[in-house]
Structures are given as C-alpha cells and as structure tokens.
Amino acid sequence: GQQLNQSPQSMFIQEGEDVSMNCTSSSIFNTWLWYKQDPGEGPVLLIALYKAGELTSNGRLTAQFGITRKDSFLNISASIPSDVGIYFCAGQKTSGTYKYIFGTGTRLKVLA
Amino acid sequence: ETGVTQTPRHLVMGMTNKKSLKCEQHLGHNAMYWYKQSAKKPLELMFVYSLEERVENNSVPSRFSPECPNSSHLFLHLHTLQPEDSALYLCASSQDYLPDTQYFGPGTRLTVL
Numbered sequence: 047g048q049q050l051n052q053s054p055q056s057m058f059i060q061e062g063e064d065v066s067m068n069c070t071s072s073s074i075f076n077t078w079l080w081y082k083q084d085p086g087e088g089p090v091l092l093i094a095l096y097k098a099g100e101l102t103s104n105g106r107l108t109a110q111f112g113i114t115r116k117d118s119f120l121n122i123s124a125s126i127p128s129d130v131g132i133y134f135c136a137g138q139k140t141s142g143t144y145k146y147i148f149g150t151g152t153r154l155k156v157l158a
Numbered sequence: 159e160t161g162v163t164q165t166p167r168h169l170v171m172g173m174t175n176k177k178s179l180k181c182e183q184h185l186g187h188n189a190m191y192w193y194k195q196s197a198k199k200p201l202e203l204m205f206v207y208s209l210e211e212r213v214e215n216n217s218v219p220s221r222f223s224p225e226c227p228n229s230s231h232l233f234l235h236l237h238t239l240q241p242e243d244s245a246l247y248l249c250a251s252s253q254d255y256l257p258d259t260q261y262f263g264p265g266t267r268l269t270v271l
Binding site for chain 1: 162191198201203208213214250
C-alpha cells in the first residue's frame with residue numbers, strides 16, 4: 047500500500063543543535079501534517095501545511111510543503127531536551143476527508 | 159476533564175477474553191476515530207465515525223467491534239484477539255475532517271497473551 051518514507055529513522059543530537067527531517071512519497075498530497083509523540087502519549091499536531099511551497103513556523107519548528115507536493119520537511123532550531131520524542135509526518139491526498147497516511151516516524155534524542 | 163481521554167491506559171488479556179476500550183472527547187467534535195499503532199509501523203486507521211454513523215471500516219477483522227453511542231463516546235469491543243493484535247490503540251476526534259482540529263487521546267496499551 048501507499049507509504050510515506052521518513053528520514054532519518056532516528057537521530058541523536060546535542061542540545062542547541064538544529065535538526066532536519068523529511069518525509070517523501072511517490073504520490074502527490076494536498077495536505078501535509080507534522081506530529082510529535084511523547085512516550086506514553088498520543089500524537090500532538092505541530093504544523094499543518096496546505097499549499098505547495100508553503101513555509102510555516104511554530105516557535106522553533108519550521109515545516110515546508112515541498113514544491114513537487116511529494117515531500118515535506120521539518121526543521122527544529124536550537125534543540126532542547128524536551129524536543130525528545132517521535133516525529134511523524136502524515137499526508138492527505140484528498141482535502142476534506144479523514145484519509146491520512148502516516149510515516150513511520152523519526153525518533154529524536156537530545157543529549158544535554 | 160478536557161481533550162480526549164481513554165480508559166484503560168493499559169490492558170492485558172488472554173485470547174479468549176472479551177474486553178472493551180473506552181474513549182471520551184470533551185471538545186464538542188463530530189468525528190471520532192480508532193487507530194492502531196504497532197512498533198515500527200505507521201499509524202493504521204481502523205474506524206471512523208461521523209455524527210455517530212460509521213463511515214469507515216478499514217478492513218479490520220471482526221474480532222474488533224466499534225460502537226459510538228453518541229458524539230462524545232467511542233468504544234472498541236475486543237473478543238478472541240490474537241497476540242499480533244498487541245499494540246497501542248489510539249482514539250482521536252476532530253471537527254468535521256479538518257486536520258488541524260484532530261486531537262488524539264493518550265492511547266490504551268494492549269497486550270494479548
């Protein structure tokens with residue numbers, strides 16, 4: 047079935063470093079979403095993107111909707127220990143539906 | 159209570175047991191969802207209810223039976239499960255299908271022995 051490939055699968059970084067991760071697909075999507083999941087909790091929406099080329103920020107997080115509509119990127123600037131968790135992307139091919147496809151996640155660990 | 163709550167948070171059951179997972183949302187949303195999250199696999203959508211009507215049954219085995227008695231409550235009834243059904247079961251709600259209104263509960267960690 048349809049898959050979203052997230053890269054990297056996991057990463058260790060030093061506190062204060064910037065982090066980049068991406069999500070790619072072989073299909074075009076109309077909406078891209080980025081979530082964070084802390085241990086023992088459900089995913090929390092970080093950023094939603096609705097237009098190709100769109101760049102949206104939420105505090106130290108910035109996400110971009112790729113021009114080809116087949117990818118999206120998430121950057122975290124000046125990472126802090128509470129950034130640790132799993133970051134998921136999700137794509138929606140048809141707007142206004144409940145059908146999302148989720149990536150397998152990027153596990154982020156921040157070393158103080 | 160605010161947001162989306164799920165009970166129990168942890169459940170261990172044998173393959174012959176019958177149990178139910180409960181989800182409650184306090185956000186006034188009109189759509190509710192069950193997702194399955196297995197290790198190293200993407201979230202899988204199981205069921206969707208909109209205005210208490212089931213609108214999606216994503217090829218889920220009949221040993222999983224959802225129930226939505228009203229717009230605030232969602233149940234997942236479990237019977238004769240298999241060990242491979244062990245996973246984190248997440249409930250979510252949203253207003254219509256707007257992605258930036260979708261909130262997840264904390265999940266029920268299910269272990270089938």
